[in-house]
Amino acid sequence: MTQIRKIIRTLWIIFGILFLVWMANSYRAQGFDKDILESDSLVTIEETGGFLSFRPNASLQPAGLIFLPGGMVQPEAYAPMARRIAEQGHAVFIVKLPFGSAPLQSQQTRVMDSALEIMRANPSIQDWAVGAHSRGAAIASRFALFQGNGFDGLILMGTSHPKEQAFDLSNSPLTVTKIYATNDGLASQEEVEANAIYLPDTTTWVLIDGGNHSQFGYFGNLLGDQAATISREQQQALTEKAILEALERIQ
Numbered sequence: 001m002t003q004i005r006k007i008i009r010t011l012w013i014i015f016g017i018l019f020l021v022w023m024a025n026s027y028r029a030q031g032f033d034k035d036i037l038e039s040d041s042l043v044t045i046e047e048t049g050g051f052l053s054f055r056p057n058a059s060l061q062p063a064g065l066i067f068l069p070g071g072m073v074q075p076e077a078y079a080p081m082a083r084r085i086a087e088q089g090h091a092v093f094i095v096k097l098p099f100g101s102a103p104l105q106s107q108q109t110r111v112m113d114s115a116l117e118i119m120r121a122n123p124s125i126q127d128w129a130v131g132a133h134s135r136g137a138a139i140a141s142r143f144a145l146f147q148g149n150g151f152d153g154l155i156l157m158g159t160s161h162p163k164e165q166a167f168d169l170s171n172s173p174l175t176v177t178k179i180y181a182t183n184d185g186l187a188s189q190e191e192v193e194a195n196a197i198y199l200p201d202t203t204t205w206v207l208i209d210g211g212n213h214s215q216f217g218y219f220g221n222l223l224g225d226q227a228a229t230i231s232r233e234q235q236q237a238l239t240e241k242a243i244l245e246a247l248e249r250i251q
Contacts, residue, residue, distance in 0.1 A: 027072040027073050027074060027077075027100075027219055027220065027222075028074055028077075028219060028220065029073075029074040029075075029076035029077035029079070029217075029218055029219055030077075030218060030219060030220065031218045031219075031232065032079070032080045032218045036079050036080050036083050037076065037079055041057060042056065042057055042058075042086075042087050043055065043056060043057060043083055043086045043087060044057055045083070049096075050095065050096055050114050051075075051093050051094055051095045051096060051114065051118065052075055052076070052079065052082070052093070052094040052096075053091070053092070053093050053094075054079075054082045054083055054085070054086035054091065054092040054093075054094075055086065055091050056086050056087070056088075056089045056090070056091060058089075059089045060089055060091065060124065060125075061088070061089035061090045061247070061251070062125065062126040062127050062251050063090055063125070063126070063127040063128070063129060063152075063153075063247040063248070063250050063251045064090060064091040064092070064093070064122065064125035064127070064128055064129070065082075065085065065090055065091070065092045065093070065128075065129050065130075065131050065155070065243070065247060066092075066093045066095060066115045066118055066119070066128065066129070066130050066131070066151075067082065067092060067093065067094045067095065067130075067131045067132060067133075067136070068094075068095055068097065068111065068130070068131070068132035068133070068136030068137070068139055068140050069094065069095075069096075069097060069132075069133060069134075069135075069136050069217070070133040070134030070135050070136055070158070070216070070217065071097070071100060071101035071134060071135030071136070072100040072101055072135075073100075073133075073134075073217055073219050074219065075094045075095075075096050077217035077218045077219040078094055078133070078217050078218075079094070079218075080218055080236065081217070081236060081239065081240055081243075082094055084240055085240060085243060085244060085247075088244055090244070090247050091122065091125055093118050095111055095114050095115060095118075097111060097135070097136065097139075098110060098111070101135050102135075102139060108139050108142060111139055111143075112139070112142075112143045112146070112147060115130060115143065115147075116147065116150060119150065119151065126251075127151075127152045127153070127247075127250045127251050128150075128151035128152055128153070128250075129151065129152060129153030129154065129155055129175075129246060129247055129250055130143055130144065130151055130153070130154055130155070131154075131155035131156075131157070131243060131246075132155070132156060132157070132159070133157050133158050133159065133216050133217060134158050134159050134186065134187070134213065134216075137156045137157065137158070137159035137161045138159065138161040138162075140154060140156065140161075141154075141156070141161045141162040141167050141169065142167060144169055144172060144174055145162075145167055145168075145169060145172075148169075148172055148173070148174050151174075152174065152175060152250040153174055153175040153176070153177070153246055153247070153249070153250040154169075154172075154174045154175070154176045154177070155176075155177045155179070155242075155243055155246050156176070156177070156178050156179070157178075157179035157180070157216055157239060157242075158179070158180065158181065158184055158186070158187055158213050158216040159180075159187050159192070160187045160188075160191040160192050160195050161195075162195065162198040162199070163191075163195040163198065164198070165198075167198065168198045169198055169199055169200065170197065170198055170199060170200055170201075171200070172199075172200055173200075174200070175202070175204075175246070175249050175250045176199055176200055176202070176203040176204070177203070177204045177206065177242060177243075177245075177246040177249075178192070178196075178199060178203055178204070178205050178206065179206045179208065179216075179239055179242050179243075180192045180205075180206070180207060180208070181207070181208040181209075181210075181211030181212055181213070181215075181216075181228075181235070182207065182208070182209050182210060182211065183210060183211060183212040183226040183227065183228050183229060184211070184212050184213040184225070184226065185212065185213060185222075185224045185225040185226040186213040186222065186224055186225055187213060189207070204245075204246065204249070206238075206242040208230075208235055208238050208239070209230070210228055210229035210230035210234075210235075211228055211230060211234075211235040211238070212225050212226050212227065212228040212235075213225045213226075214228075215228050215230075215231075215232040215235040215236070216235070216239060218232070
């Protein structure tokens, strides 16, 4: 009996280790050519301790994008999207979340301060949108509530936020775009639409048929997500189109 308990305990330990490895891999940036993170004649890419920047080398558009990643997702997972948007003339800054998700209020405040500092440091960009995915969108919603007069647009994707009265944005003057997917297992279509009451009536809604939560970036399949019925490339193309149109609306 003792031997059986030892075997069961060993199997549980092995299972736990494998599960943690799988979880860690799910949040890792993957599935794209790492040359995307290299500067070229079109885009200059830089990394600091606080953000990744993608700056067009020519034909800079007046609208820029500050982007907050999903919780625990490597910022580089959104690099393909950021680069393609930068190639269209819009500067993009992916802000790194403290400890991968900024769980504390003080850390969320630090993220908001970083976003404001990026805006101040780039006076040639006239109009700003804050975009975000999943956990990042929760922080972006709070940012819009407390600092919404500092920028022009809000782009929320793969999230049910804002989802409570305390963070109601229904009277916000911001140009808001909500991008969501039918197969999102972490921010379901039903939940997203039920929380529409917390967004302005003028919000632009973009539903990606067949998309899921994990394909809003280039990382693994997250626990609880549903299977997508379109490719990651298709979902990315539709997402980028919606973001570019949102940036055009705030210019």
